[in-house]
Amino acid sequence: MMKPHRGVIILAFGILGPVVCQLFGVAAWVMANNDLKEMNRGYMDPSGRDLTQTGRILGMVATGLMAISLLIVILVLLVSIVSR
Numbered sequence: 001m002m003k004p005h006r007g008v009i010i011l012a013f014g015i016l017g018p019v020v021c022q023l024f025g026v027a028a029w030v031m032a033n034n035d036l037k038e039m040n041r042g043y044m045d046p047s048g049r050d051l052t053q054t055g056r057i058l059g060m061v062a063t064g065l066m067a068i069s070l071l072i073v074i075l076v077l078l079v080s081i082v083s084r
Contacts, residue, residue, distance in 0.1 A: 006035055007048025010055030017062025022069075025062020032056030 010032045017025025032052045038044035039052070 002042070003038065003044045005039070005045045005048025005052065006031065007051025007055065010035065011051045011058070012055075014055035014058030014062070017059055018065055022062045022066035025059040025066065028055045028059030029063055030059075032059060 010028050013024045013028035013031065017023075017028055032055050035044055035052050036049070036056070039046045039049055
């Protein structure tokens, strides 16, 4: 018996990533990668593949935004420390 897909949950996490908290995006990306592997192996229902892929892309975007914002914060802190 195949496991049910989690495409809706992954898509919701992917949407919440850029909007609420970028950590949802990381979770969406990781969950989607695991689910896509299981779909490719035939262990999970492939009907949610499109939702899973969309959630994965949104998770990647949220993770990228989080990385950029962290770099900006680190840069601002370094500039403020050096300018003293």
